[in-house]
Amino acid sequence: MSMKIPFLNNKQTKENDTEKPENVPDHVAIIMDGNGRWAQRRGLPRIAGHKEGVSAVNKIVKAAVKANVKILTLYTFSTENWKRPRSEIDFILKLPKEFLHIYLPGLIANNVKINTIGDFDELPEHTKSAVQYAVDKTKDNDGMVLNFALNYGSRLEIIRAVKQIIDDIDQSKISLDALDDHEFSKYLFTNGLSDPDLLIRTGGEQRLSNFLLWQLAYTEFWFTDELWPDFNEKSFSVALEEYQRRKRRYGGI
Known part of the structure; x- marks a missing residue:
C-alpha cells in the first residue's frame, strides 16, 4: 500500500499526490505512557x-499506514x-482481544501484518489465542508490520540471547569468532526486523x-507531555516532521 499523508509535504499538489513522502522513518517504536494518569485526572x-488508550492505538496505526511507515512497534x-495490581493486569491483558475483535478486519483490509515480540508463552491463554489468531490471519500480508511488545523486557531479551548463544557455541552451531553485533541481533526477539528509526x-x-x-543504539528520540489517550494523528505528524528535520550520522560527521 502506498498512500500520501498531507502533512508530510507542504509542497504537495494534485500532480504529485501519489509520490511517497521523503525521509519517513521505516520503523517507529512507541512507549505508550500515561493511560492511568489520564483517567485519574478525570476522576x-x-x-x-x-x-x-485502545482508541489511540487505532488512530496511530491508521496514521502510520498512511505515512508509509513499514514497522510500528508498540510497547503494550x-x-x-x-x-x-492484579485487577489492572487482568484488564490490560484483555485489551489485545478487544482491540483485535473490533479492528482486525480494518487491519486486514489495509494489508497490515501482526507480529509480537516478548515472552509470549507466559501470557494468559485468552491473550495468546486472540493475538495468535490475528498473526495467522495476517501472515500473508506484506504491508506495515504492527509489532506488539507483549510481556517484553529488554534485559530479559538480552540475557535470553546470551544463554542461547552460549548453548549454540557449546554445540558448535556458531563460533565465538563469528559473533558480532549482526549475529547477536539474530538471537533477539526482533530478529528479522530493522532497528527503530524513531522512538x-x-x-x-x-x-x-x-x-x-x-x-x-542510533534511534532518534522524541518525547511529548501528551498522555497516550490524547495522542492523535496530528501528534504523530509532529513527531514525524521533527524526525525529518534531523540528520542521522551514526557516529560519523
Whole structure:
C-alpha cells in the first residue's frame, strides 16, 4: 500500500499526490505512557485510561499506514507490569482481544501484518489465542508490520540471547569468532526486523523503561507531555516532521 499523508509535504499538489513522502522513518517504536494518569485526572479508575488508550492505538496505526511507515512497534505490556495490581493486569491483558475483535478486519483490509515480540508463552491463554489468531490471519500480508511488545523486557531479551548463544557455541552451531553485533541481533526477539528509526514516548517521562535497549543504539528520540489517550494523528505528524528535520550520522560527521 502506498498512500500520501498531507502533512508530510507542504509542497504537495494534485500532480504529485501519489509520490511517497521523503525521509519517513521505516520503523517507529512507541512507549505508550500515561493511560492511568489520564483517567485519574478525570476522576476515573485507571482501567478507564487503558480502555481509552485502545482508541489511540487505532488512530496511530491508521496514521502510520498512511505515512508509509513499514514497522510500528508498540510497547503494550512490559515484564515489569506484572508488579501492578492484579485487577489492572487482568484488564490490560484483555485489551489485545478487544482491540483485535473490533479492528482486525480494518487491519486486514489495509494489508497490515501482526507480529509480537516478548515472552509470549507466559501470557494468559485468552491473550495468546486472540493475538495468535490475528498473526495467522495476517501472515500473508506484506504491508506495515504492527509489532506488539507483549510481556517484553529488554534485559530479559538480552540475557535470553546470551544463554542461547552460549548453548549454540557449546554445540558448535556458531563460533565465538563469528559473533558480532549482526549475529547477536539474530538471537533477539526482533530478529528479522530493522532497528527503530524513531522512538516516541508519551506521558512526559524521558526514559526507556527497559524497552529495546540494544535496538535503540542510533534511534532518534522524541518525547511529548501528551498522555497516550490524547495522542492523535496530528501528534504523530509532529513527531514525524521533527524526525525529518534531523540528520542521522551514526557516529560519523
